[in-house]
Amino acid sequence: MNTPLPISKDDHISIRGSEVEIPGKWQISLAKGGVQAVINLQPRAIHKYELADVPPSRTLHLRAKCEEILFPPLTLSELLEELSRLGIEHGVDWNQCREITTKPITGEVVIAEGSPPTAAIDGYVELFCLTEPRYITTLGDAERINFRERFNINSVAKGAVLARKHPPVPGSAGISVKGEPVLPEPPNDVFLKLGRGVVLQNETDVVAIEAGRPIIRERGRFVYIAVEPVLIHAGNVDLMSGNLRFSGHIRVLGDVQEGMLVDANEDVVVQGLLSAATVQAGGSACIWGNACSSTIIAGGPLAVVGDFLTVLDALVDELHRLINCTRQLRDRGALNSATRAVQLLVQYKCQMIPELVNEFEQMVARLPSHLNTQALKEFSEHLASALGSCFCRVATLEELETLLEKCIEWQSAISQANAVKGDAQVNILLNSSLTATGNATVLGESHHSYVRAGGDVTVHGSFRGGEIHADGNVLVKELGTPVGTFTKVQAAASSRVRVGYLHENVSITIGKKTYLSRQTGADVHLRYDAEEDQIVKIYAPVRV
Numbered sequence: 448m449n450t451p452l453p454i455s456k457d458d459h460i461s462i463r464g465s466e467v468e469i470p471g472k473w474q475i476s477l478a479k480g481g482v483q484a485v486i487n488l489q490p491r492a493i494h495k496y497e498l499a500d501v502p503p504s505r506t507l508h509l510r511a512k513c514e515e516i517l518f519p520p521l522t523l524s525e526l527l528e529e530l531s532r533l534g535i536e537h538g539v540d541w542n543q544c545r546e547i548t549t550k551p552i553t554g555e556v557v558i559a560e561g562s563p564p565t566a567a568i569d570g571y572v573e574l575f576c577l578t579e580p581r582y583i584t585t586l587g588d589a590e591r592i593n594f595r596e597r598f599n600i601n602s603v604a605k606g607a608v609l610a611r612k613h614p615p616v617p618g619s620a621g622i623s624v625k626g627e628p629v630l631p632e633p634p635n636d637v638f639l640k641l642g643r644g645v646v647l648q649n650e651t652d653v654v655a656i657e658a659g660r661p662i663i664r665e666r667g668r669f670v671y672i673a674v675e676p677v678l679i680h681a682g683n684v685d686l687m688s689g690n691l692r693f694s695g696h697i698r699v700l701g702d703v704q705e706g707m708l709v710d711a712n713e714d715v716v717v718q719g720l721l722s723a724a725t726v727q728a729g730g731s732a733c734i735w736g737n738a739c740s741s742t743i744i745a746g747g748p749l750a751v752v753g754d755f756l757t758v759l760d761a762l763v764d765e766l767h768r769l770i771n772c773t774r775q776l777r778d779r780g781a782l783n784s785a786t787r788a789v790q791l792l793v794q795y796k797c798q799m800i801p802e803l804v805n806e807f808e809q810m811v812a813r814l815p816s817h818l819n820t821q822a823l824k825e826f827s828e829h830l831a832s833a834l835g836s837c838f839c840r841v842a843t844l845e846e847l848e849t850l851l852e853k854c855i856e857w858q859s860a861i862s863q864a865n866a867v868k869g870d871a872q873v874n875i876l877l878n879s880s881l882t883a884t885g886n887a888t889v890l891g892e893s894h895h896s897y898v899r900a901g902g903d904v905t906v907h908g909s910f911r912g913g914e915i916h917a918d919g920n921v922l923v924k925e926l927g928t929p930v931g932t933f934t935k936v937q938a939a940a941s942s943r944v945r946v947g948y949l950h951e952n953v954s955i956t957i958g959k960k961t962y963l964s965r966q967t968g969a970d971v972h973l974r975y976d977a978e979e980d981q982i983v984k985i986y987a988p989v990r991v
Contacts, residue, residue, distance in 0.1 A: 471520025642673025746869030746884030
C-alpha cells in the first residue's frame with residue numbers, strides 16, 4: 448500500500464508471514480596443478496518474513512523482519528558421488544568433507560591435497576670478488592682520513608678463483624589428488640661467457656690466469672667474466688685519485704705528484720713526470736718524463752734489498768761456524784752456560800757476527816718507509832737484539848739455530864726476488880733512486896742519483912754525482928763532472944765498464960779492485976783481469 452488506509456476497532460486485520468528458499472551452490476575445482484581439490488560453497492538459505500513489533504501510534508507503519516536460516520548446499524553422498532566422478536581419491540580430508548556437509552560454510556575450502564612437487568633450483572654463479580672498479584676505504588670514527596689511501600682499486604691476483612658456477616638442480620615429482628604424478632617446472636640454467644684473462648677449471652670454477660681488474664656483467668641468464676690486466680689512469684695521480692695499487696699492469700697518462708705512490712704487481716708505465724713520488728713495479732717500470740726526488744723500483748719490493756745478499760751470505764757462514772763450535776763445546780761437556788759460551792765465541796772466534804748484524808740493521812733502516820718490508824724490519828730488530836754486540840742474549844743453542852733458519856729463509860726470499868728480472872727506464876734522473884732487478888736505462892742525464900741494477904746499466908747522457916751498482920755491464924756516455932764531484936761505479940767481477948768521456952775523481956770498482964780516475968779521458972773501457980788480479984784499461988771507441 449502506498450497510501451494510508453483508515454481502520455476502526457471493528458475491522459479485523461490478518462497478516463501472514465512467508466518463507467522464501469534460495470538454493471545453495473557448490474562446485475569442485477582443481478588448483479595448484481591438480482595438487483589441491485577446492486570446493487566453492489554458497490549455503491542453501493531460507494528467508495522467513497514476520498511482522499515486526501512497533502509502538503502504538505495513530506498511524507501504524509507495518510514493517511516485516513526477515514530471519515535467514517542457512518543449510519549446507521550438499522549432502523555427504525552428493526559430495527562422494529562428485530569426488531568419484533572427478534576421480535579425486537588421493538589426500539582427501541574426510542573430516543573437512545563431513546564438516547562442509549553438516550555446517551553452512553561460505554567460500555573456498557580445500558577438501559583434498561596431494562603431495563606438491565619439490566621446486567627445482569635454477570643454476571647460478573657464485574662470485575668471490577668485488578664487481579666495482581674501486582671502493583672507498585672504510586674508517587672508524589676515531590681514525591683520521593688519509594686522502595692518499597682513500598680509495599682501493601679492485602684487483603685480483605693470478606690463480607684467484609673469481610666465480611663458481613652451480614648447475615641447476617631438478618625438482619622431484621609430486622602426486623595429484625587424482626593419484627597422478629605432478630612434474631615440477633624445469634630449472635633454468637646459467638651460461639658463462641669467458642673473456643680475456645680467465646679460464647674454466649673443473650667445468651665450474653672461473654680462474655684468473657693473469658692479474659688485473661675483474662670485469663663481471665650479468666645479462667639475464669648470461670654472465671660475462673674477464674680480467675683486464677691493464678689499469679689505465681687518465682690523469683694525474685694526486686690527492687683526488689689517491690695512491691694507485693693494482694695486481695696487474697698500470698699505465699698513468701699524466702704525472703705522479705708529490706708524495707703519491709703507484710704500485711703494481713706487473714709493469715708500470717708513467718707517461719708524465721715523477722715529482723717526489725714513488726713507482727714500484729713487480730715487473731718493469733718505464734717513465735716517459737723526468738724523475739725528480741723520486742724512487743723507482745722494478746722487480747718487486749724486495750728488489751731494493753739485492754745488496755743484502757752479500758751481508759746475509761757472510762752472516763749465514765759465520766752462524767754455521769758459531770753453531771758448530773757451540774755443539775763441540777756441548778759434546779765435550781765444557782758447556783755450562785750457552786749464553787756465556789756464545790758470548791766468548793763471538794768475542795774471540797766469530798768476531799765478524801756483530802759487525803755483519805749491525806751492517807744488516809743499518810741497511811734495513813735505510814729502506815723507504817712505504818715498502819712492504821715490515822717482516823724484514825722485525826727480523827732485523829730481533830737479530831740485532833740477539834747478536835748485535837759481543838754481549839749476546841742467546842739463551843740456548845736451539846735459539847741460535849732458529850736465527851740461522853730465519854737468515855736462510857730471507858736469503859732464499861731475496862734470491863728469488865732478484866730472479867724476477869724487471870727492467871727500468873727513465874728519461875732524466877734528478878736526485879732520485881732507480882733500482883731494478885733487470886737492466887736500468889737513463890735516456891738522458893742523471894744528477895746526484897743512485898742507480899742499482901741486477902743487469903746492465905746504460906746512461907745515454909751524463910752521470911754526474913751519485914752511485915751506480917750493477918751486476919752486469921755499465922755503459923755511460925759521460926761519467927763524472929768537470930769540477931770533480933765524486934762519482935762512484937761498482938760492478939761485478941765479470942762486468943765491463945765503458946765510458947764515452949771520463950772525468951776526474953770517479954771511483955770505478957770491478958769485483959774487489961778499484962780504479963780511481965786521476966785525469967780525464969775519452970772512450971775508456973775497463974775490465975777485470977783475473978790472471979793479473981787488476982783492472983785493465985783499454986781505449987776503444989764507445990758508442991752510447
